[in-house]
């Protein structure tokens with residue numbers, strides 16, 4: 582793993598709940614903390630923020646924030662924290678809300694200019710509005726930019742989209758994706774939405790009953806059906822593709838991915854650009870021979886890694902190795918038996934639908 586942004590072991594007892602989490606996260610990019618409700622995500626974030634006093638150690642960007650008796654209090658930890666509610670100073674306008682933290686940062690320490698941050702989150706038109714007049718989605722955008730403008734060493738976002746409607750979520754997600762390219766600090770993002778995991782995560786941490794169950798690249802964790810990552814019907818894997826060419830006549834772009842090429846809706850990325858591609862397990866079917874005369878455009882060569890039988894279900898999850906990445910196929914047990922699927926068997930993965938994430 583590249584340079585560590587967060588290195589921590591934090592233990593905390595809260596009533597009957599015990600947090601005992603080990604974190605080793607990269608210095609840049611979005612690390613997503615994923616887990617069921619009650620798994621301890623907020624508690625862990627609050628411990629990192631110094632709002633809860635956990636035992637153990639915490640190092641952020643090489644700085645020791647706590648260890649043993651040494652405990653840097655929350656207000657002296659240079660971090661931005663945004664929670665679900667995105668609270669602002671209601672009587673101030675957006676400009677004053679944003680300027681509040683920004684003015685306190687010495688010019689030489691500022692990581693992001695005021696105008697740049699405002700433009701990044703498309704806030705120009707809102708600068709004169711009072712915070713109490715904003716919609717929930719607008720408020721959350723302002724809250725994120727306000728946190729960014731304090732030039733933190735670490736940005737903590739606790740389910741920032743969880744209380745928003747679909748439309749506002751769809752508006753903010755691409756802004757967070759853009760932020761990934763711009764930020765030079767770790768961003769720790771809590772969610773229990775699988776969609777946000779596939780869209781945002783550069784690194785994924787799975788928390789279960791207060792413990793870190795798995796931590797690593799999303800491509801590895803998402804393609805491991807043994808991990809409790811949500812309902813199997815929503816299981817999806819993200820792989821990296823490279824733009825090969827565009828076909829304007831048929832409005833399609835071709836991406837090079839492990840195992841072959843994929844056709845996707847025409848995109849604006851230049852040739853050779855990298856992009857994330859999400860493939861739902863439910864959209865993948867398996868054939869033993871190269872399919873021909875089919876309306877499905879996308880077929881990849883694969884080899885079966887293993888099969889996971891779901892209890893009391895007609896379905897089986899099949900892990901398929903494409904060479905340098907794995908995808909999942911959720912098919913019926915009947916089909917798996919009829920085709921005689923077993924580990925190591927070479928097969929063709931037919932993919933009904935592919936979504937580009939960039």
Ligand SMILES: Nc1ncnc2c1ncn2[C@@H]1O[C@H](COP(=O)(O)OP(=O)(O)OP(=O)(O)O)[C@@H](O)[C@H]1O
Pocket residue numbers: 595596597598616617618619620621622623624625773
């Ligand atoms: N102040 C407290 N005292 C006792 N128990 C608490 C306290 N705060 C949280 N808990 C318990 O700690 C556990 C973890 O809660 P936490 O809010 O961190 O989970 P979470 O993963 O963030 O959940 P969600 O996704 O629903 O927000 C839960 O069982 C919760 O009931």
